[in-house]
Amino acid sequence: MPKWFTPVAFICAAMFAFSPLVIANADYESTMGLVQKIFYYHMPSAWMFLIAAMVCGVASIRYLVTGDLRHDRTALAAGELLVVFGLLTLVTGPLWARKAWGTFWIWDARTTASLVSWMIGCAYLILRRYGGPGSEKLAAALALFGMANVPFIYISVNYWRTIHPATSVVPKLPFTMGFPLWFCVITFVLLFIVLMKLRVRLEEQQTRVDALYLAMDER
């Protein structure tokens, strides 16, 4: 592991441990009250979900163009994180919506597109796991659809009729709500970096194991 890994992992763990305190001290939102505090984990999860889809897509393009297996390993790691952070987003969102909107789910553009993107991530992992030899390229092509969906998810709340808060909410946050949000965003970004590194390392070691088995078979 590189030298930066341990300090970053430690800072990330400390920030995670401290985050409930920061969130508890944040102001209540005027119309939603207590339940709005789900936002401080929901939105960073959603951002990491979208970043993971972008990383998976870009790495897949690079893999398709260059054939370099390092990009394929990065894409696979990001694909797994896409599914994990997507799951967090798609569960915390409805728990918030149940109180704020009176229903767990509405089929608006953002929630539907997010669900589709998450299902593309699941399909990517299933294809990688059970697709057999050569499925990497097919899965890489699938990851492109997941990446293409990201801008649509982001801007959907500004262009289609929905009760989902608009993207303008974040820049307008007062300090008492903005500080906890950005604290949690930094925490989740560090977590994303740590998990990506761990997951890529796992793939690298697995590749070495496969290479050793091949070398033993050739003897």
Place this chain on the structure above:
Amino acid sequence: MTKMLKRWCAVVLLMILSGAASGAAQQPTSQPAQPTQQNEFIPIDQLPPQEQLPAAPLLIGAYVFVLAVLFVYVFSVARRLTNVQRELDRLDTTIKQGRA
């Protein structure tokens, strides 16, 4: 004696009146408004939204879910990494023994 009694009665009466007057003057600010008496109960189909669902279980549920999923995922990656590392070490040893 009756004069004395009359004076005392006048003082007590003044105190009562002044107390009542000041109390009446302070009543709107110091005491909360009493709820009006209900002559009938009016039924509604559903509770107002703020009374229907407590927010705390949803909030706690969301945070517990996030932390639990992240913990399980980190544990899963760490376990897989340990297994692969162990297998790698075993293969390295086997290859070295084969060479020797």
